[in-house]
Amino acid sequence: MNAPLLSVEGLRLAFGGVLAIDGLTFAVGEAEIVSVIGPNGAGKTSAFNCVTGFYRPTAGSVRLRGRDITGLRPSAVAALGVARTFQNLRLFGEMSVLDNVRAGTHLRIRQNVLDALLHTPRYRRSEQESTEQAHHWLDFAGLRGDRYGPARALPYGEQRRVEIARALARRPDLLLLDEPAAGLNHTEKAEMLDLIRRIREQGVAIVLIEHDMGLVMDVSQRVVVLNFGREIADGPPDEVRRDPEVVEAYLGRDADEAEIEQARASVAGGRDGGA
Numbered sequence: 001m002n003a004p005l006l007s008v009e010g011l012r013l014a015f016g017g018v019l020a021i022d023g024l025t026f027a028v029g030e031a032e033i034v035s036v037i038g039p040n041g042a043g044k045t046s047a048f049n050c051v052t053g054f055y056r057p058t059a060g061s062v063r064l065r066g067r068d069i070t071g072l073r074p075s076a077v078a079a080l081g082v083a084r085t086f087q088n089l090r091l092f093g094e095m096s097v098l099d100n101v102r103a104g105t106h107l108r109i110r111q112n113v114l115d116a117l118l119h120t121p122r123y124r125r126s127e128q129e130s131t132e133q134a135h136h137w138l139d140f141a142g143l144r145g146d147r148y149g150p151a152r153a154l155p156y157g158e159q160r161r162v163e164i165a166r167a168l169a170r171r172p173d174l175l176l177l178d179e180p181a182a183g184l185n186h187t188e189k190a191e192m193l194d195l196i197r198r199i200r201e202q203g204v205a206i207v208l209i210e211h212d213m214g215l216v217m218d219v220s221q222r223v224v225v226l227n228f229g230r231e232i233a234d235g236p237p238d239e240v241r242r243d244p245e246v247v248e249a250y251l252g253r254d255a256d257e258a259e260i261e262q263a264r265a266s267v268a269g270g271r272d273g274g275a
């Protein structure tokens with residue numbers, strides 16, 4: 001049997017005395033969408049940082065198509081086909097929107113220094129190709145704003161699209177999205193849901209951290225739940241949303257009946273369930 005695209009096994013991460021992740025195991029198949037959910041501080045972003053090489057886990061392994069990538073540098077992980085976005089946007093604010101995305105294409109389009117210095121036809125062709133691809137991914141991400149002005153001038157929701165376009169320009173097999181719908185209004189969230197689905201249709205697998213349960217339950221094939229660094233559930237959305245331990249994690253132990261009902265509705269997602 002083929003190894004899954006991503007497999008995380010027995011991951012642990014300690015910061016001094018704080019155990020941010022305490023034994024996380026999950027796998028992501030090709031073109032699959034897996035969400036990682038959990039209350040604030042549960043360890044979700046830390047898990048992303050371990051997968052993408054920003055943190056070296058204290059124990060456990062991260063494998064990409066069976067190859068051990070634990071502890072590789074972020075650039076090495078990216079070169080193997082893993083792209084990510086950040087909870088707090090990390091665009092080059094003064095750079096044009098187009099150049100931000102062109103920067104994403106440079107992993108794929110190789111240039112050498114001599115070509116660049118001499119502006120050879122080969123260099124001009126590769127620059128042209130990079131620009132065309134950047135436009136393509138900005139179109140794909142549904143950017144409406146000005147592409148030639150500085151990225152920081154775009155509204156927040158548009159900047160999120162640029163960040164995703166830049167990640168896609170790397171042509172990843174696996175994309176990690178850290179709270180892509182945070183701060184978006186209702187219409188923008190619906191468009192984000194559509195974009196995530198279209199990314200998957202391109203054959204890209206997605207790991208999603210997201211607090212909007214409606215979005216998570218709609219788009220995911222599987223949901224992994226973390227609580228205080230510990231994995232408490234891994235299964236299809238329908239199963240996870242009924243799991244009593246998951247409902248409790250979102251609530252605490254001392255909740256009354258009404259609060260439990262409310263949390264159940266929230267984890268259930270759907271029309272009224274957006275967190």
Ligand SMILES: Nc1ncnc2c1ncn2[C@@H]1O[C@H](COP(=O)(O)OP(=O)(O)OP(=O)(O)O)[C@@H](O)[C@H]1O
Pocket residue numbers: 015018019020038039040041042043044045046047
């Ligand atoms: N660089 C760090 N140094 C020390 N502790 C950290 C560091 N990064 C995260 N932590 C701690 O690790 C735990 C998990 O944090 P993490 O940011 O991964 O949670 P999260 O589930 O992504 O939360 P949120 O939903 O609020 O983004 C928290 O207790 C946090 O305070």
